[in-house]
Amino acid sequence: MHTRFANGAHYGAYAPLGYVKDPDKKGHLLIDEDTRWIVEKIFSLALQGMGAAKITHALTVEKVPTPGWLNYQKNGTFANIYAGALPEKTYAWTIAQVKSILKDETYIGNSVHNKQTNVSFKDKRKVRKPQEEWWKVEGTHEAIITEEDFQTVQGMIAGRRRQKKDGTTQVFAGLVKCADCGWSLAYGMNRQNKSPYGYYHCSKNGQGLRQCSMHYIRYDVLYAYVLSRLQHWFKEVRKDEDRILQQILKSSGSERDLARKKTASELKKAQKRQSEIDTLFSRMYEDRVAGKITERNFTMLSDKYQTEQEMLIQTIDSLQQQLTQDTQETADAEKWIALIKQYASPAELTSELLNALIEKILVHEAVKDEDGNRVQEVEIYYRFIGKID
Ligand SMILES: [Zn+2]
Numbered sequence: 493m494h495t496r497f498a499n500g501a502h503y504g505a506y507a508p509l510g511y512v513k514d515p516d517k518k519g520h521l522l523i524d525e526d527t528r529w530i531v532e533k534i535f536s537l538a539l540q541g542m543g544a545a546k547i548t549h550a551l552t553v554e555k556v557p558t559p560g561w562l563n564y565q566k567n568g569t570f571a572n573i574y575a576g577a578l579p580e581k582t583y584a585w586t587i588a589q590v591k592s593i594l595k596d597e598t599y600i601g602n603s604v605h606n607k608q609t610n611v612s613f614k615d616k617r618k619v620r621k622p623q624e625e626w627w628k629v630e631g632t633h634e635a636i637i638t639e640e641d642f643q644t645v646q647g648m649i650a651g652r653r654r655q656k657k658d659g660t661t662q663v664f665a666g667l668v669k670c671a672d673c674g675w676s677l678a679y680g681m682n683r684q685n686k687s688p689y690g691y692y693h694c695s696k697n698g699q700g701l702r703q704c705s706m707h708y709i710r711y712d713v714l715y716a717y718v719l720s721r722l723q724h725w726f727k728e729v730r731k732d733e734d735r736i737l738q739q740i741l742k743s744s745g746s747e748r749d750l751a752r753k754k755t756a757s758e759l760k761k762a763q764k765r766q767s768e769i770d771t772l773f774s775r776m777y778e779d780r781v782a783g784k785i786t787e788r789n790f791t792m793l794s795d796k797y798q799t800e801q802e803m804l805i806q807t808i809d810s811l812q813q814q815l816t817q818d819t820q821e822t823a824d825a826e827k828w829i830a831l832i833k834q835y836a837s838p839a840e841l842t843s844e845l846l847n848a849l850i851e852k853i854l855v856h857e858a859v860k861d862e863d864g865n866r867v868q869e870v871e872i873y874y875r876f877i878g879k880i881d
Pocket residue numbers: 670671672673674675694695696697704705707
């Protein structure tokens with residue numbers, strides 16, 4: 493029964509979202525360049541701290557097409573559902589769909605089989621089998637998501653589940669990472685102590701793995717530090733929002749305006765010159781045809797203008813990029829400040845607050861300074877803006 497799975501071939505009716513069936517090799521999957529972005533987007537939203545419900549909402553709002561709709565477009569399947577349906581139907585994502593994509597090892601290049609079985613020989617309805625009975629083959633096709641990102645997302649999902657049971661200990665789930673190897677820090681509990689306390693350590697160190705050093709940090713120490721940094725920013729933003737914006741963008745509002753005006757005017761100049769050259773070209777051709785200009789001069793001039801034209805294209809491109817980037821950076825910084833203002837000065841940390849404001853927290857290995865004190869660097873990377881000190 494299992495033999496045909498041994499090579500990890502895909503025998504489902506349709507390729508999973510983000511993939512197409514390889515026309516040259518039965519059961520082999522190829523990345524579908526047209527839809528992989530949807531998978532990447534879902535994981536990227538999850539990595540930003542969004543849960544399945546929020547991701548589902550985002551996909552619907554942004555009108556991202558569902559796998560069902562894409563299959564209908566491509567193969568005409570489920571025409572009874574999609575033919576003549578309202579446009580909303582094309583992006584009617586469900587939470588279950590998003591959850592199953594986030595847990596699907598297909599996206600890291602593995603094939604998982606035997607997940608479902610018929611209820612009975614007669615009843616062909618499918619039921620989910622226990623995970624121990626699944627059949628997995630690794631590396632059967634190209635991955636869309638890196639193993640590291642995938643594991644981070646699994647950690648966040650597990651963290652969210654744990655948190656429902658015990659709201660006190662897992663507020664950092666999915667956010668704390670080892671500064672040296674990039675893996676998530678694992679949570680542990682020291683119960684030998686008279687008053688037990690929680691701590692984090694690098695997950696590459698522990699459970700028999702000794703591939704990275706401990707990166708030990710007590711939960712209460714990390715908690716106090718992060719809370720104090722957030723309270724600091726809440727206070728600063730309330731005091732002088734413009735100054736914080738200036739600090740994040742490393743320039744003041746008037747400096748930014750001036751720079752933007754300068755870039756915009758350079759862009760306008762380059763675009764003007766570009767259209768002048770277009771006119772010059774057409775005139776030169778007319779002159780050449782009319783015999784008003786020699787072949788030699790024509791070639792010389794046309795080389796000259798062509799070189800200038802190529803340079804202008806590059807200049808215009810880079811100026812446009814700069815303008816978009818400046819606008820984006822300002823918008824990001826404003827978004828972060830708006831988020832900070834949304835949460836009034838917090839007295840405690842919640843997973844929601846942390847995931848809204850923080851992208852990741854890097855914990856370095858502790859070192860001893862010259863006086864023998866334990867010093868440990870903790871870097872907070874905020875969402876949208878990265879690191880600010
Ligand atoms: Zn590590």
